Amino acid sequence: MxxxxxxxxxxxxxxxxxxxxxxxxxxxxxxxxxxxxxxxxxxxxxxxxxxxxxxxxxxxxxxxxxxxxxxxxxxxxxxxxxxxxxxxxxxxxxxxxxxxxxxxxxxTKPGPWFSAVAGISPSAHVASDAQVESGATIEAGAVVGPGAMIGAGAVIAPTAVIGPSCQVGRNTFVGPGASIQAALIGDRVIIHAGARIGADGFGFVSGRAGLEKVPQIGRVIIQDNVEIGANTTIDRGALGDTIIGDGTKIDNLVQIGHNVRIGRSCAIAAQVGISGSVVIGDYVMLGGRVGIGDHLTVGSGAQLAAGSGLMHDVPAGERWGGAPAQPMKSWLREVSLLRGMAQERSRRKNGNG
Amino acid sequence: MxxxxxxxxxxxxxxxxxxxxxxxxxxxxxxxxxxxxxxxxxxxxxxxxxxxxxxxxxxxxxxxxxxxxxxxxxxxxxxxxxxxxxxxxxxxxxxxxxxxxxxxxxxTKPGPWFSAVAGISPSAHVASDAQVESGATIEAGAVVGPGAMIGAGAVIAPTAVIGPSCQVGRNTFVGPGASIQAALIGDRVIIHAGARIGADGFGFVSGRAGLEKVPQIGRVIIQDNVEIGANTTIDRGALGDTIIGDGTKIDNLVQIGHNVRIGRSCAIAAQVGISGSVVIGDYVMLGGRVGIGDHLTVGSGAQLAAGSGLMHDVPAGERWGGAPAQPMKSWLREVSLLRGMAQERSRRKNGNG
Amino acid sequence: MxxxxxxxxxxxxxxxxxxxxxxxxxxxxxxxxxxxxxxxxxxxxxxxxxxxxxxxxxxxxxxxxxxxxxxxxxxxxxxxxxxxxxxxxxxxxxxxxxxxxxxxxxxTKPGPWFSAVAGISPSAHVASDAQVESGATIEAGAVVGPGAMIGAGAVIAPTAVIGPSCQVGRNTFVGPGASIQAALIGDRVIIHAGARIGADGFGFVSGRAGLEKVPQIGRVIIQDNVEIGANTTIDRGALGDTIIGDGTKIDNLVQIGHNVRIGRSCAIAAQVGISGSVVIGDYVMLGGRVGIGDHLTVGSGAQLAAGSGLMHDVPAGERWGGAPAQPMKSWLREVSLLRGMAQERSRRKNGNG
Known part of the structure; x- marks a missing residue:
């Protein structure tokens, strides 16, 4: 080839x-x-x-x-x-x-995949009352639901699905196979392949018939200039909204639960999991595979090391790590203390002590 | 807007x-x-x-x-x-x-996305010998394979794919972009966007030519009233079946390996990973990001804390946490012991001891 | 039923x-x-x-x-x-x-889903200048972009998307809903449902306007006989290529960052996360949920236990575990030391010491 x-x-x-x-x-x-x-x-x-x-x-x-x-x-x-x-x-x-x-x-701004010129592909499925601004591109196999709005310069890639009444801003890219439900998406947003915006959150109560579903009727608000990685999932709010702030960048396979609110210009690495109703400030950095328990708060400018498991609020500007997570210094101190003790014991056992 | x-x-x-x-x-x-x-x-x-x-x-x-x-x-x-x-x-x-x-x-029961009335969209691709009961909805861009059966009241969302010979029960919802292979799905099941039911399990043996594939010929059985989160993956059995019990609820981005058997009314939070041939009882609760090693058993009513890494069986009704996981009390005792020792050492170093 | x-x-x-x-x-x-x-x-x-x-x-x-x-x-x-x-x-x-x-x-080689004979489904969307070899199958709802090449015996499943100029080798299977961008795929490769090959890597620099995107212009090279699990994501290189070596098998929901190079016949279990520019040798085995920090090297034949969090290079042939990961023996020694101390302390507290 x-x-x-x-x-x-x-x-x-x-x-x-x-x-x-x-x-x-x-x-x-x-x-x-x-x-x-x-x-x-x-x-x-x-x-x-x-x-x-x-x-x-x-x-x-x-x-x-x-x-x-x-x-x-x-x-x-x-x-x-x-x-x-x-x-x-x-x-x-x-x-x-x-x-x-x-x-x-x-x-820097994924463009049309299949067409040299913008427009609606004859192989796309667009509801008759959807509003597609001139200059938007809807590619082959993409589906745009009733009442949806697609802004000028937006590209809806092949087989992407825009749900009923959803809004996609100008110059926004929705990647192949991605799906959008119950969501308002801003301008210049990049949503990569297979991302799932606005599926139901995980809300159940124990009842006589086992676990009973709590209706999930909230929305997802994605502000301008956000980037969302491949196969990442962002749940709709249970009652209110799930909100991703301006300029925040999210990597692949990240889970963001219902009613989470994330501020501006955060960087969230791959496979992070953020439980329901967590509030995250601005300029926060989360390393890969960080897990955050529900209803916690992470202050602006805070940084969590890869693999951290958060069970308490993190004040603004602090760096935390470990599982359960704690301030970086304390975590590293514990790691080194345990390592030292185990080595000493091993030396003694081997008759060198 | x-x-x-x-x-x-x-x-x-x-x-x-x-x-x-x-x-x-x-x-x-x-x-x-x-x-x-x-x-x-x-x-x-x-x-x-x-x-x-x-x-x-x-x-x-x-x-x-x-x-x-x-x-x-x-x-x-x-x-x-x-x-x-x-x-x-x-x-x-x-x-x-x-x-x-x-x-x-x-x-509580996701309905048709694009049609006020049930039926097969002219933009859907349905095999000539598929059986779609009256009152089912197949949306634009959805694909239903040969020999598949779709029950009354079911909704197959846009671009969802139902594989050959698969069965989807009554009033079941298959979300946008989800795909079903080698599976029998019960009634009133909700499968969210992008979930992958019935792909091959991870089965290989070392041979002369490197890793050789073990054919994966089993099925997935999803019982009634189950809910499956966005982009979650449930592998088909290698030889027998992978089974999800009645009323069990599974969050987003969960991995369930081949031949896993899960009981009734379990709650499985996001990003959990369950290795092949694990057996889980009824009413089990798994916190986010729990990992379970292959062939282990988790007894009915057991609860695993978020982030646990399971390497041993858990008896019915027990609460475990940590990695490697152990009974909750022992885990918390270890966390607190190490924290205390590190703090004491730090105080001494700073001349306060 | x-x-x-x-x-x-x-x-x-x-x-x-x-x-x-x-x-x-x-x-x-x-x-x-x-x-x-x-x-x-x-x-x-x-x-x-x-x-x-x-x-x-x-x-x-x-x-x-x-x-x-x-x-x-x-x-x-x-x-x-x-x-x-x-x-x-x-x-x-x-x-x-x-x-x-x-x-x-x-x-062992997923075949056509919907057609008894090979060929391009009338419900597929294939660009006029794509090259589809005789004996390839493009199923209903699949999309093949301009300039793409599909080899003989390949099967592109329903709603899969092959991006512009991508190459898919002979007898390769691309599962339902999977998408391929900026990639060259070898022969006899199996890519399961929903996998995302070639989306942008996570590359940003801090600038006046917040996080600014670093263009991702590299490719993904998948060599022969590779298998890639459902909903797994493999990012395109930032500048050079992301490479998966011959015969390597990757499970579901795995994240592989930009510019990662993986050797031959590796086995990578579910939910593993490999950060950018990591280099992995041949015959490496990564247990489920392993995380690897960026720019690290894992030598040929090395094995990492499930759940490990790697922060240092691993020499060839070694077995490591824990988070932060260390040689298996040291890790298990620490686990057992801490467990023993906690138990002893608990015995003393209870007046048995």
Whole structure:
């Protein structure tokens, strides 16, 4: 099989333009005209590529660096091999991302899959009273329910399902096979393949007939600029709303229970589980596989280490870890205490004590 | 964008009718005629709303309560602000759920998404020899395979897939994008969006050619009144059947391996993982993210705390927690012992000991 | 409802043929002509069934064994009840799998769901410039994007989506509702229902506007003979490729981050989470719910116990467990030390010390 290209840069730029775009300074001015035709990670660069380097990892890659231009911090610049354009900036990764978005604008906002032009595919199923703004794209096999509204520039990918009366904002992408129920989705939102927005929450009471269902009649509100990972599930509110704040990014296979409220610009890694009615502030970072018990509060700016199991509220700005989770310092102290005791005991048993 | 309504109550009732329906007693008889037009959580109530209060959480919400009627326990009744109909009952949440089901019957049994009337959508793909009972609904983009049987009152949502020879019982709902293979599904079952019933289990043997597949030829049996969460996966049996018992409720992103047998009325929270051939009794409760090793047995009425990692059988009625899991009391004792030792050591280091 | 049959054996064989096929020796030569019409697990066998027994579990099942033939190790053979054909082999499960594949060849390579003959369903949506080899099957509701290539013998199940320019190899199965983006898939690969191959990785940098997206422009490479579980997610590379090596088997609900490279013949159990840029060798075994931090390396032949949380590299061939994970022996030592201390303290408190 031949090698397909999934993305090509839409424009070519030279090193001087890179410097101008991201505010870097060109370390070797004779390289101003070096042409950039692609981007790569620092261990996989080649001719025409721009790469970035920072920190200890970056320093380690310096000797073998192969690329035509590199974004790096000032301390690394002197060690860049000759013949590579050096672009000095305090935040190489951020500058690199900016250039990447400049060269590959389509990769930041998934576009139509099947049509060169926007519009409703003849193979899509759109209810007669759905409102699809001009400039929206509904792809083959997608389903848009009665009363739904789809904003201009939105893309509903193949086999995605938009439920009755749901609203999808402008320039929002709903990935293949994803489904939206009982939800209002803002502008510039990216919802990846297979995500499930607005299914019923897990609400039951014990009754004579066993577990009886508590009707789930609330909604999901997804604010602007949110990104939601593949196969992630966000339940509708039981009575009120489940809310995901502006600019929050959620990875794959995350579970968000009913009535959860998450603030702005949070980063939530894969396989996190957030129980019902949890309240999370702004700029919170949750590592992979964190679990949070119901009705808990996580203050703004708090960070939870991967794998934490939260059973108490976390104050703003604190870093916690472990299961049951506790402040990072205490957790690491316990880990190291137990390790030390076990090693000492093992030494004694072996007659070295 | 305007504010869509996803559910409206199908009927109006007054406080006296609420009392009669759920067996509560009206604390202030002059409120008998207060009209209930909606339901809300106790912290978000407003005019026309019925809310419920119980326990310490409920007591804390009393002073600011805004609603027209409240279901609460006898101890809280005297403190309900004036002007609110007081409905006293020993189990407020259960009574509230009953009233909610009365007002929003559609929310307990997901109905057709796209059609006011039942029937097979012209945009559905139904095999010529599938048997669809009159009164079933097959929505746009849904696929029903050869030899499949769909019961009266069942709803197959858009883009759901029912595999060859599968049976879906009466009044059962299969959500958008869900897929059913090698399975018999009972009556009044709710399968949420993206759930995967009957994919192959994880069965391999080491052979000359690496890992060789063990054919997975068993089935999945889902009994009546089961609910299965979004993107949950339940594998078909390797040789025999995987069985989910009557009335058991399963949350989102749960994994259930091949040949697992689960009893009646269990509650299984999100992201639980149950390995192959595990046997679980009746009325078992598994907290979020519990993991259970293969071939283990969990006795009826047992409860596992969120995040537990089970490596041994759990006797009926016991409560276990931790990883590796152990009886709750022992686990909490270990957590507290280690915490105490680490704190003492830290105090000594800081010269306070 | 009647009882549907999802798989029937395609041929009948007798005990002598079983022995010949898998290299077992027939313990009771008078049973050579016993006809095998089905297979079952050792606790559920019946007339006509072949079962297998090994180890302590197998010995326990011997007294009640009901079947017409049994594959077992030499030590168990004398205790097999009279009237059952005894087939002695050092690896009963492996031999059983071989016979199962012989009787149920369709169960090792999922075939067309809806069509007796291969071809493109009139209800499928295939882009005009997609290349579908003769002998491939595209089922109802499936979507194949522009420039995609589908190999001979491949089956694209109902509502599966193959993205633009993706390649699906020969005799590969893509399950119902699965979606493929930015990916090259090899031959004889099995991708189960709802799996998400090639969605964007979780890449963001902090900028003035909050979290800014790092374009994800890499690919996913799935080599031959890989199996991928239901609702599993494998992200495309950020810049380079995410690679799954030949013969590796992945269970349900697994998350594999961008730029992860996994070797040959690994076994990865359900709900495992592998962070970005992790490198995993060959023949690695990851138990259920293992979590691996980003940029870590797991050497060939290493094994991680279920629930492990990895924060450091694991050398080739080692067995690790716990969270944070450490060599198995050290982990178990810590578990037992803490358990012993807690029990001793409890005894003392109760006045028994």
């Amino acid at each position: 031949s090698d397909p290209v999934f993305f090509s840069p839409v424009r070519r730029i030279d090193a001087a333009q890179v410097a101008e775009l991201c505010g870097a300074s060109l370390g070797n001015p004779e390289s101003a005209g070096v042409e950039i035709t692609g981007i790569a990670s620092a261990d996989q660069g080649g001719p025409g590529d721009l790469v970035f380097l920072e920190g200890r990892r970056g320093a380690g890659l310096l000797p073998k660096l192969r690329a035509d231009a590199v974004l790096c911090t000032a301390d690394l610049a002197p060690s860049v091999p000759a013949g590579i354009a050096v672009l000095v900036t305090p935040r190489p990764q951020q500058a690199f991302a900016l250039i990447a978005r400049h060269l590959f604008p389509d990769a | 305007s504010d869509p309504v996803f559910f409206s109550p199908v009927r109006r009732i007054d406080a006296a009718q609420v009392a009669e329906l759920c067996g509560a007693s009206l604390g202030n008889p002059e409120s008998a005629g207060v009209e209930i037009t909606g339901i809300a959580s106790a912290d978000q109530g407003g005019p026309g709303d019925l809310v419920f209060l119980e326990g310490r959480r409920g007591a804390g919400l009393l002073p600011k309560l805004r609603a027209d009627a409240v279901l609460c326990t006898a101890d809280l009744a005297p403190s309900v602000p004036a002007g609110i109909a007081v409905l006293v009952t020993p189990r407020p949440q259960q009574a509230f759920a009953l009233i909610a089901r009365h007002l929003f019957p559609d929310a | 009647s009882d549907p049959v999802f798989f029937s054996p395609v041929r009948r064989i007798d005990a002598a043929q079983v022995a010949e096929l898998c290299g077992a020796s027939l313990g009771n030569p008078e049973s050579a002509g016993v006809e095998i019409t089905g297979i079952a697990s050792a606790d559920q066998g019946g007339p006509g069934d072949l079962v297998f027994l090994e180890g302590r579990r197998g010995a326990g099942l011997l007294p009640k064994l009901r079947a017409d033939a049994v594959l077992c190790t030499a030590d168990l053979a004398p205790s097999v009840p009279a009237g059952i054909a005894v087939l002695v082999t050092p690896r009963p499960q492996q031999a059983f799998a071989l016979i199962a594949r012989h009787l149920f060849p369709d169960a």
